[in-house]
Amino acid sequence: MLHKVALEALLFCVFMLLPFSTALAGETASPSMLSDTCLGCHGPGGISDGPATPTISGMSEVYIIAAMLAYKYDNDEDKVEAIIEADPDLEDVEFFARTSTVMDRIAKGYSEAEIKVIAKHFASLPFVAAEQDVNKKQAKAGAEIHENHCEKCHENGGSSAEDDAGVLAGQWIPYLEYTMADFESGDRAMPKKMKKQMKDAHAAYGDNSVADLIQFYAGQK
Amino acid sequence: MSKLTRRNFLKAAGSTFALGSAGLGFPHIVGAAKKKVVVIGGGVGGTIAAKYIAKADSSIQVTLVEAKPYHHTCFMSNEVIGGDRDLSTIKFGYDKLASHGINVVQDKAVMVDPVAHKVKTADGTTLGYDRLIMSPGIALKWETIEGYDEAAAEAMPHAWIAGHQTALLRKQLEAMDDGGLVVLAPPGNPFRCPPGPYERAAQIAHYFKHHKPKSKILILDAKDKFSKQGLFTQGYKKVYGDMIEWVPGADTGGGVKAVDAKAMTVSTDFDDHKVSVANIIPAQKAAQIAHDADLTDDSGWCPVDLGTFESKKHKDIHIIGDAGIISGLPKSGYAASTEAKVCASAVVHHLHEKEPGVNSYANACYSIIAPDYGISVVAVYKLGEDRAKIKKVGGGLTPSDATPEALKREVHYAYSWFNNMTAEMFG
Ligand SMILES: Cc1cc2nc3c(=O)[nH]c(=O)nc-3n(C[C@H](O)[C@H](O)[C@H](O)COP(=O)(O)OP(=O)(O)OC[C@H]3O[C@@H](n4cnc5c(N)ncnc54)[C@H](O)[C@@H]3O)c2cc1C
Numbered sequence: 078m079l080h081k082v083a084l085e086a087l088l089f090c091v092f093m094l095l096p097f098s099t100a101l102a103g104e105t106a107s108p109s110m111l112s113d114t115c116l117g118c119h120g121p122g123g124i125s126d127g128p129a130t131p132t133i134s135g136m137s138e139v140y141i142i143a144a145m146l147a148y149k150y151d152n153d154e155d156k157v158e159a160i161i162e163a164d165p166d167l168e169d170v171e172f173f174a175r176t177s178t179v180m181d182r183i184a185k186g187y188s189e190a191e192i193k194v195i196a197k198h199f200a201s202l203p204f205v206a207a208e209q210d211v212n213k214k215q216a217k218a219g220a221e222i223h224e225n226h227c228e229k230c231h232e233n234g235g236s237s238a239e240d241d242a243g244v245l246a247g248q249w250i251p252y253l254e255y256t257m258a259d260f261e262s263g264d265r266a267m268p269k270k271m272k273k274q275m276k277d278a279h280a281a282y283g284d285n286s287v288a289d290l291i292q293f294y295a296g297q298k
Numbered sequence: 299m300s301k302l303t304r305r306n307f308l309k310a311a312g313s314t315f316a317l318g319s320a321g322l323g324f325p326h327i328v329g330a331a332k333k334k335v336v337v338i339g340g341g342v343g344g345t346i347a348a349k350y351i352a353k354a355d356s357s358i359q360v361t362l363v364e365a366k367p368y369h370h371t372c373f374m375s376n377e378v379i380g381g382d383r384d385l386s387t388i389k390f391g392y393d394k395l396a397s398h399g400i401n402v403v404q405d406k407a408v409m410v411d412p413v414a415h416k417v418k419t420a421d422g423t424t425l426g427y428d429r430l431i432m433s434p435g436i437a438l439k440w441e442t443i444e445g446y447d448e449a450a451a452e453a454m455p456h457a458w459i460a461g462h463q464t465a466l467l468r469k470q471l472e473a474m475d476d477g478g479l480v481v482l483a484p485p486g487n488p489f490r491c492p493p494g495p496y497e498r499a500a501q502i503a504h505y506f507k508h509h510k511p512k513s514k515i516l517i518l519d520a521k522d523k524f525s526k527q528g529l530f531t532q533g534y535k536k537v538y539g540d541m542i543e544w545v546p547g548a549d550t551g552g553g554v555k556a557v558d559a560k561a562m563t564v565s566t567d568f569d570d571h572k573v574s575v576a577n578i579i580p581a582q583k584a585a586q587i588a589h590d591a592d593l594t595d596d597s598g599w600c601p602v603d604l605g606t607f608e609s610k611k612h613k614d615i616h617i618i619g620d621a622g623i624i625s626g627l628p629k630s631g632y633a634a635s636t637e638a639k640v641c642a643s644a645v646v647h648h649l650h651e652k653e654p655g656v657n658s659y660a661n662a663c664y665s666i667i668a669p670d671y672g673i674s675v676v677a678v679y680k681l682g683e684d685r686a687k688i689k690k691v692g693g694g695l696t697p698s699d700a701t702p703e704a705l706k707r708e709v710h711y712a713y714s715w716f717n718n719m720t721a722e723m724f725g
Binding site for chain 2 (some may be wrong): 104105106107109110112113114115116117118119120121126127128129130178179182183184185186187250251255
């Protein structure tokens with residue numbers, strides 16, 4: 078018990094030092110009030126039962142904010158950049174265009190302040206990997222591709238949620254497939270480094286490299 | 299972001315405990331007698347309200363009263379009718395709710411005494427409450443269609459409360475000959491699930507297209523327009539040609555007025571139709587218990603404060619879900635789920651003698667036109683300043699020029715919606 082209390086206190090201190098811990102304005106709903114409305118689609122505790130909606134708990138604040146701003150402003154880079162520029166809290170947020178089915182419509186219902194609250198909330202919750210079957214042979218091939226081309230940014234087998242890296246390890250296969258298809262079609266913008274690595278991976282491992290990577294990430298716990 | 303890496307820190311901490319919304323909950327009410335919340339109705343609103351109260355403060359004694367041993371969700375019941383899904387996949391039990399500290403009473407609530415703060419169940423049990431939450435759903439206004447009643451609904455199912463009725467409609471569609479006519483009769487507003495009848499027409503057409511391609515579906519509507527109309531019309535045409543015909547209220551004289559379940563005829567003011575299968579969806583009102591407890595007004599629904607869902611007729615009773623007059627929100631499962639969360643927060647605040655905070659509401663409603671063709675309406679809402687309406691602050695429909703790939707993904711997201719919504723309810 079003491080252990081838990083100490084950790085909680087320590088966590089509290091750590092959170093207070095983080096850039097996004099701006100005090101809540103009087104008129105903003107509480108973090109759980111705002112975030113609980115997401116769970117009908119993203120699952121209890123932000124952990125999705127699948128098959129396609131991603132688990133959003135345990136993602137980084139920067140990642141969630143960047144996604145929500147791109148959705149909210151229909152990938153209008155100038156607008157999003159201006160917002161990032163004006164808000165010191167958003168210093169580490171980078172704009173990347175991304176496509177969606179419903180999220181672009183939903184994001185328009187939340188203010189920047191609310192988006193920050195929601196992002197902080199889900200980032201504070203633990204990620205729990207999906208239980209799903211993967212193709213072991215492909216996953217093994219994918220592990221090697223990951224090690225050589227992805228691990229630098231998607232640390233710890235894609236389970237790290239640093240900065241703009243989304244959590245890949247343990248996400249649902251259809252979600253990973255949609256995401257990768259969007260990157261490949263250009264519907265979703267890749268960071269420069271990623272573009273190069275994807276190209277190199279294709280060259281080195283052939284056409285199945287993306288499918289193999291997906292099986293690898295899907296099987297990570 | 300800070301390289302102080304909260305991530306690594308959380309990784310170390312995460313295994314020890316979860317910093318969930320539960321962590322934002324309330325300290326137990328100490329010194330006082332245990333506060334009691336009774337919830338009537340184990341559908342969308344009731345299960346989620348019960349779970350969120352138990353999660354926010356485990357010292358509150360939460361009792362859920364549900365009449366049936368199992369719940370069949372209405373969502374995805376149209377896929378059962380279309381044949382792509384088995385009835386068993388929309389059937390859920392209540393056994394996991396006990397692990398959240400909820401006491402589930404499987405019995406029908408038959409009486410509410412708002413003054414004595416008591417609920418009585420069919421077997422004579424009396425349950426006292428500090429706060430009562432009711433999410434009992436709907437009852438059908440049989441009297442609005444001549445010749446239609448519970449017995450007639452065995453021949454001409456409504457399938458608007460899922461379970462037996464869903465299976466019945468499916469069986470009749472399977473039994474009918476190719477080339478037959480199905481009449482679908484949606485009611486006027488307001489009613490449960492505004493896009494539901496139109497998704498159902500598509501699901502029936504999906505079955506016919508592959509098994510009974512000469513058959514027809516005639517929608518004899520009471521209304522002149524309907525939810526997601528442009529998208530449905532576009533989808534019907536694209537996938538099913540002219541298999542589905544929609545007749546607006548202006549041309550039916552306000553919808554189906556009478557049925558003869560023996561002769562299998564359906565009548566409007568202008569025409570009689572001899573049908574193979576009839577799906578009659580009558581107008582609706584709040585479930586019977588809401589009337590018996592004196593919580594309804596002349597409209598047949600329950601007036602409530604839109605910030606707390608407390609009844610405008612009786613103190614300490616909250617009504618959520620389809621039974622309530624929730625101006626601004628549709629009678630949908632997703633809306634009911636966020637009403638439940640808002641209501642749970644209000645109830646817990648009240649029991650702690652605190653003012654509830656600012657509310658947030660949402661809706662997300664998918665319709666599956668074909669296995670690779672999904673459409674949706676989504677919205678985010680806030681309480682209006684005068685509390686007279688819940689105001690939409692963002693959202694919208696699937697764009698009419700959505701790509702085939704996007705429409706296909708919407709079906710996958712609809713299934714995810716179903717899995718996650720039912721996990722919120724019964725998990
Ligand atoms: C065909 C169809 C498709 C739909 N599809 C969708 C969809 O895709 N998305 C969406 O968001 N919504 C959908 N809906 C709407 C959704 O099902 C309802 O809005 C939702 O169920 C409302 O929740 P509720 O809690 O008010 O009522 P319900 O979920 O109906 O729950 C009411 C519960 O109360 C119990 N009860 C009633 N009286 C008593 C009593 N006296 N004592 C004890 N228990 C009692 C009932 O047995 C029932 O279990 C659909 C509806 C239909 C008909």
